[in-house]
Amino acid sequence: MGIKYEGFHDEEYAFQQFKVLLEEQLGRNLTIIEARKVRWLSGWEHETVGVFFDLIHEVAGKKNEGGL
Template sequence: MRIKYEELNDEEYAFQKFKALLEEQLGRDLTKIEARKIRWLSGWEHETVGVFFDLIHEVAGKKNKGGL
């Protein structure tokens, strides 16, 4: 059985995924401080990172559908 969010075990990979998701949804590049905080968050335990990533992705989906 595959461990949920296992691919987010790599801090650099998690950071790049988070950064791309946020920049896509915001329509702009992250500021230096925003990127620094996302890099910090990406270093957390992979399951925690995955939960935050999924929450952001879900909220972005609702926003795009007019739900928020």
């Protein structure tokens, strides 16, 4: 069994995953400052990055279901 959030060890992978998720949910490209902050967040410890990614993904899913 792999370590949960193992893919987030790679900062570039984490950044791309966050960027895609956020841009899809926002319906627009991230601004330069937003992308810079997402890149900064992507450099955190992999488990922390994974938890934030999951939280954002969950909120986005609830928004899409009309729950928010």
